[in-house]
Amino acid sequence: MDLTKEARTIVQTARRGALATLMGEACDPYASLVSTVVGADMLPLLLLSALSQHAQNLAGDPRASLLLESTAVATAPDALAAGRVTLQGIVEPADKDALREMYLAAHPEAEMYYPFTDFHLYRLNAPRLHFVAGFGRVVWLEMGMLS
Amino acid sequence: MDLTKEARTIVQTARRGALATLMGEACDPYASLVSTVVGADMLPLLLLSALSQHAQNLAGDPRASLLLESTAVATAPDALAAGRVTLQGIVEPADKDALREMYLAAHPEAEMYYPFTDFHLYRLNAPRLHFVAGFGRVVWLEMGMLS
Numbered sequence: 001m002d003l004t005k006e007a008r009t010i011v012q013t014a015r016r017g018a019l020a021t022l023m024g025e026a027c028d029p030y031a032s033l034v035s036t037v038v039g040a041d042m043l044p045l046l047l048l049s050a051l052s053q054h055a056q057n058l059a060g061d062p063r064a065s066l067l068l069e070s071t072a073v074a075t076a077p078d079a080l081a082a083g084r085v086t087l088q089g090i091v092e093p094a095d096k097d098a099l100r101e102m103y104l105a106a107h108p109e110a111e112m113y114y115p116f117t118d119f120h121l122y123r124l125n126a127p128r129l130h131f132v133a134g135f136g137r138v139v140w141l142e143m144g145m146l147s
Numbered sequence: 148m149d150l151t152k153e154a155r156t157i158v159q160t161a162r163r164g165a166l167a168t169l170m171g172e173a174c175d176p177y178a179s180l181v182s183t184v185v186g187a188d189m190l191p192l193l194l195l196s197a198l199s200q201h202a203q204n205l206a207g208d209p210r211a212s213l214l215l216e217s218t219a220v221a222t223a224p225d226a227l228a229a230g231r232v233t234l235q236g237i238v239e240p241a242d243k244d245a246l247r248e249m250y251l252a253a254h255p256e257a258e259m260y261y262p263f264t265d266f267h268l269y270r271l272n273a274p275r276l277h278f279v280a281g282f283g284r285v286v287w288l289e290m291g292m293l294s
Contacts, residue, residue: 016226018165018214020176023235027174029167031214033231033279053233053277053285067165067178074221078256079163084180086200088170109225113282130200132180135260138200 003139006070007131008146010085011038014068015106019046021057021064030057036066037106042146043123044068044087045094045103047110050118058122064091066124083133087143089126096121150286153217154278155293157232158185161215162253166193168204168211177204183213184253186270189293191215191234192241192250193269194257202267211238213271228281234290236273243268 016035023030032054036044044066048055058064065088072082096114099121104111113119129146132138163182170177179201183191191213195202205211212235219229243261246268251258260266276293279285 016220018167018178020165020167020178020212022174022176027169028210028235029169029176029212030235030277031165031167031178031212031233032277033214033216033220033226035225035227063175065167065176065178067180069180073163073180078182079180080182086178088175088177130177 003131003133003137004141004145006083006133007085007129007141010068010070010083011042011129011146013071017044018067019054019064021054022061023053023057024060027061030054034066035107035110036068037103039099039102039123042143043125045099046091046122046124047103047114047119048122050120055120058091062090062092064089064124066126081134083131086130086132087124087126088128088130089124091122092125094121094123150278150280150284151288151292153230153280154232154276154288157215157217157230158189158276158293160218164191165214166201166211168201169208170200170204171207174208177201181213182254182257183215184250186246186249189290190273191271192246193238193271194250194254194261194266195269197265197267205238205269209237209239211236211271213273230278230280233277233279234271234273235275235277236271238269239272241268241270
């Protein structure tokens with residue numbers, strides 16, 4: 001199967017992921033759970049509370065990486081044989097009002113807290129992704145290749 | 148429910164997680180999928196190929212963070228309302244031969260590649276963990292509290 005197509009499917013269908021950010025002055029790595037959905041530009045949107053550790057990390061350093069798993073990871077006899085994508089880039093503010101409908105269509109469970117003023121919407125502006133399709137099937141792709 | 152007990156259950160039952168490492172001279176965050184199991188010391192073991200990006204990152208900087216999810220994350224109406232644990236620490240070499248039986252009891256699917264010479268076993272020596280039990284239920288715990 002075409003690797004670009006496989007990677008695109010993972011990015012388009014993922015509704016949660018693991019975010020890696022940099023914490024404190026020492027820039028310690030910090031891994032955390034996030035809900036997500038990609039926009040038409042294929043870049044992931046993140047709704048984060050300003051009170052959360054990852055939002056505080058991003059306020060100090062906007063670099064982030066997002067791991068998105070194919071659904072096969074949860075069910076495969078060996079999770080490591082299933083496809084997953086690592087995006088790397090910069091987290092930027094996104095337009096929370098303009099993207100409300102789009103975000104809530106993917107995450108209806110967030111409707112109650114979406115309007116909270118301490119929740120902000122962000123976009124992971126990731127120029128590239130690392131696609132691990134399974135053992136020995138590893139490739140870096142430009143995000144533009146997914147469009 | 149007791150937060151320490153909840154965190155312990157997640158750490159003891161997780162068989163995979165998301166690892167955050169630091170990549171390259173710029174120390175960019177990098178998130179990736181790993182298989183794991185905790186030893187009797189409650190510290191996670193990781194079997195990594197020297198060819199993998201995360202192993203190369205750790206060779207440059209041994210700091211890492213590991214996100215472990217409760218099983219509820221996959222099934223809850225809102226994943227963010229379910230418990231997950233973030234460990235932070237230093238990745239150190241572990242004794243691959245001595246821990247073989249213990250690791251393969253948790254990951255029988257790895258039996259074929261466990262002996263490969265490019266696969267090394269590591270331990271995440273994490274003095275503390277960040278437990279996010281759900282919205283507003285967030286606490287830093289010392290690892291010693293789980294024992």
